[in-house]
Amino acid sequence: MLAPAEWGIVLLSLRVGGVAVLACLPVAFALAWLLARGRFPGKLLLDGLVHLPLAVPPVVTGWLLLLAFAPGGPIGGWLESWFGVSVLFRWTGAAIASAVMALPLMVRAMRLSIEAVDRRLEQAAATLGAGRWRVFASVTLPLSLPGVLAGAVLGFARALGEFGATITFVSSVPGETQTLPLAIYAALQLPGGEGQVLRLAGISVLLSLGALLASEIIARRAGRGLHVL
Amino acid sequence: MSFDLDLTKRLGETEIACRIVADAGLTVLFGPSGAGKTSVLNMVAGLTAPDAGHVRVGGETLFDGAAGIDVPVAERRAGYVFQEARLFPHLRVRANLLYGCRGDGGLDVDETIALLGIAHLLDRWPRTLSGGEARRVAIGRALLSDPRFLLLDEPLSSLDRARREEIMALIERLRDAVRMPILMVTHDRDEATRLGTRVVGI
Numbered sequence: 001m002l003a004p005a006e007w008g009i010v011l012l013s014l015r016v017g018g019v020a021v022l023a024c025l026p027v028a029f030a031l032a033w034l035l036a037r038g039r040f041p042g043k044l045l046l047d048g049l050v051h052l053p054l055a056v057p058p059v060v061t062g063w064l065l066l067l068a069f070a071p072g073g074p075i076g077g078w079l080e081s082w083f084g085v086s087v088l089f090r091w092t093g094a095a096i097a098s099a100v101m102a103l104p105l106m107v108r109a110m111r112l113s114i115e116a117v118d119r120r121l122e123q124a125a126a127t128l129g130a131g132r133w134r135v136f137a138s139v140t141l142p143l144s145l146p147g148v149l150a151g152a153v154l155g156f157a158r159a160l161g162e163f164g165a166t167i168t169f170v171s172s173v174p175g176e177t178q179t180l181p182l183a184i185y186a187a188l189q190l191p192g193g194e195g196q197v198l199r200l201a202g203i204s205v206l207l208s209l210g211a212l213l214a215s216e217i218i219a220r221r222a223g224r225g226l227h228v229l
Numbered sequence: 230m231s232f233d234l235d236l237t238k239r240l241g242e243t244e245i246a247c248r249i250v251a252d253a254g255l256t257v258l259f260g261p262s263g264a265g266k267t268s269v270l271n272m273v274a275g276l277t278a279p280d281a282g283h284v285r286v287g288g289e290t291l292f293d294g295a296a297g298i299d300v301p302v303a304e305r306r307a308g309y310v311f312q313e314a315r316l317f318p319h320l321r322v323r324a325n326l327l328y329g330c331r332g333d334g335g336l337d338v339d340e341t342i343a344l345l346g347i348a349h350l351l352d353r354w355p356r357t358l359s360g361g362e363a364r365r366v367a368i369g370r371a372l373l374s375d376p377r378f379l380l381l382d383e384p385l386s387s388l389d390r391a392r393r394e395e396i397m398a399l400i401e402r403l404r405d406a407v408r409m410p411i412l413m414v415t416h417d418r419d420e421a422t423r424l425g426t427r428v429v430g431i
Contacts, residue, residue: 123276124315126302128329128374138328142319 002199006183010203013179016091017159020098021106021152028103028155029148032110053165054104062168065097069169093170094177098162102155109154113147114140150219157211160204180204231378231410232256233285236272238265245269247431254426255404255411259418264431266414267312270380273412274309275302286378287410308376308409312383314363316355322366323351329374336372336407344399345369346392360387368396372403379403381413385420400424 002010031050035043053061069076069087079085087093117140125135163181170177172186184200187193232251237244245265249256258266271277273284275291278299284292291300316325326342342348345365355363364387371379384400385393401424403409415421421428 120311120313120315121317123302124309124311125317125328127274127276127305127307127309128370129303129306129331130329131301131303139317 002203006196006199006203008175009178009180009183009200010207012091012175013160013207016094016098016179017156019092020095020102020159021156023095024099024103024106024155025148025152028106028151029110031103032107032114032151035107036111036114050107051104053101058101058162058164059168061100062097062165065093065100065165065169069093069096087170089170089173089177091176094162094166094179097165097169098159101162101165102158105158106151106155109151110144110148113144113151116147117143146218146221150215153211153215153218157208157215160207160211180207231287232273232412233283234269234273235282236269236279236284237281238268238272238277238279240265240268249412249429251410251412251427251429253408253410255400255413255424257421257425257428258412258414258431259416259421259428260431262416266431267382269431270309270382270412270414274307274380275300275305289377306375306377308371308374308379310364310368310371310379310381310384312386314355314358314360314367316358316363316366316370318355320355321351322347322353322355322358325355325366326351326369326373328370331375336375338373341369341372346395361389361392364388365392365396368399376409378410379412381411383414383416385415385417397424 031046034040035047035050066088067073069079071077071080071086071088076086076088079087087096121143122135122139125139130138160179161181162179163185166177166179167182167185172178172182174183174186178186180200180203184197184204187196187200231253232249234247234249236247239245243263243265245268247265247269249258258269260266268277272279273286273291279292279294281294282292283290283294286305290296290298291305292298316322317328320328326347327338330338342351345368347362347365347369350358350362350366355366358366364384368384381400385396388396397420400411400413404411404424404426413424
């Protein structure tokens with residue numbers, strides 16, 4: 001079975017992935033909403049920007065994050081002067097990289113589910129006296145929830161597999177930023193690391209498979225009009 | 230004056246023009262399909278904005294293009310029974326019925342449920358209902374939102390004969406006893422002549 005250090009890697013990965021997805025969730029939902037329902041100039045550009053991490057090499061995304069979050073960078077400088085913190089070489093930075101890489105997948109899934117909500121039901125709710133917020137909270141959100149959850153799980157799977165952007169942005173610091181893929185890569189570089197590679201790779205496959213299955217089950221239930229909650 | 234409508238709306242290729250001045254009672258909108266009857270109901274409910282004209286119901290102006298008045302849908306208090314039931318699929322029948330409930334005023338909840346014969350459906354999910362059952366629940370949901378007027382889009386289609394008779398009696402009661410202004414769309418000449426205080430062609 002896994003050695004304590006390997007359990008630490010798994011837990012770190014889960015923490016990085018979990019925090020990334022939770023932090024990403026409201027942003028992704030807001031973007032999905034804008035793209036599904038909004039009518040504004042520059043919508044195509046926003047769509048492109050959101051999907052950019054899917055298209056550019058992850059190492060480029062990591063480098064751009066590095067520029068932004070470096071002590072002299074636009075976001076890094078601000079974090080430094082206001083909170084005195086830096087995310088470089090920290091697990092929080094790994095979570096940021098994972099969140100950025102997971103964002104396009106999450107927005108995509110959520111956007112589809114928002115677009116699939118029958119607007120006529122929202123109209124019916126409005127005629128029954130429900131204002132904008134009540135329509136959103138009582139009709140739109142519950143009906144798009146399966147897609148939102150499926151998107152979150154998919155994002156989590158993507159976050160667990162993040163490699164290129166993370167290693168470029170926050171490097172591979174054992175116990176801090178060395179998530180599963182980074183640890184596997186590091187173990188591959190060492191002579192006699194095959195056993196560890198095998199164990200960590202196995203865990204990776206199991207985690208990803210679990211997340212994908214969960215996403216699929218949620219999406220299927222939603223497709224049959226069942227309730228996920 | 231219950232309904233005072235003067236509406237024009239261009240929807241794609243069709244031009245909808247509708248002028249109705251109706252006193253109390255039930256006004257039937259009668260006409261071939263595609264004439265824009267449902268669009269008129271949507272404009273009265275506030276779901277579609279007319280290009281010009283006005284909508285006044287019971288003396289209250291809900292829309293006036295010239296004066297720039299457009300009361301939001303949620304504040305118009307229309308009891309709109311759509312052609313399709315449009316029940317909320319994620320809520321049970323009971324929650325659907327109570328969705329627009331304002332607490333006091335309007336019809337009694339238990340009485341309405343009994344009247345529509347839907348007491349045995351309260352714990353069911355909408356997707357398990359037959360067309361007629363869903364229609365009755367939709368009517369109940371509209372009535373329980375304590376509406377100031379009713380918009381009925383083919384409310385009797387897809388109902389069996391017995392149920393149809395009951396719903397007709399209910400509509401008559403709302404028309405005569407509650408004296409609620411009702412605007413109803415139908416294809417059926419019998420329904421139009423029996424229920425309509427007046428029939429308006431479109």
